[in-house]
Amino acid sequence: MVPVPRPEPELTRFASRVLDVVDRIPPGQVLTYGDVAEYLGEGGPRGVGAVMARHGAAVAWWRVLRADGTVAPGLEDRALERLRAEGTPLARGGTRVDLSRARWDGR
């Protein structure tokens, strides 16, 4: 192939893959950062978190949570409001998601 210079990859390949997965999470269900990383087979939880921090606004970012069902600091209010609106099963007085019921099986 002739080396055609590409303008600038808006997103790295990894970032694109992360957003792609998040985009498939059905309403009312969630995934953890680790789930996404495991599904992709690369990056790890922190890699996913890094992508979400920069590009999360483009997708349903509120459907990606920590491994214990809590939401990242500073996002609790906005996330829980949306999660409630979707009917996502909550626990602990509505302060966290009930992962045993809300975790997406990937299908």
Place this chain on the structure above:
DNA sequence: GTGCTGACACAGG
């Protein structure tokens, strides 16, 4: 290449 910063996970205490 080097070093630092996080929307993380997990084991201890």
Place this chain on the structure above:
DNA sequence: ACCTGTGCCAGCA
């Protein structure tokens, strides 16, 4: 249940 340390890894200066 909460706090801390360690391992982890993408993105950026």
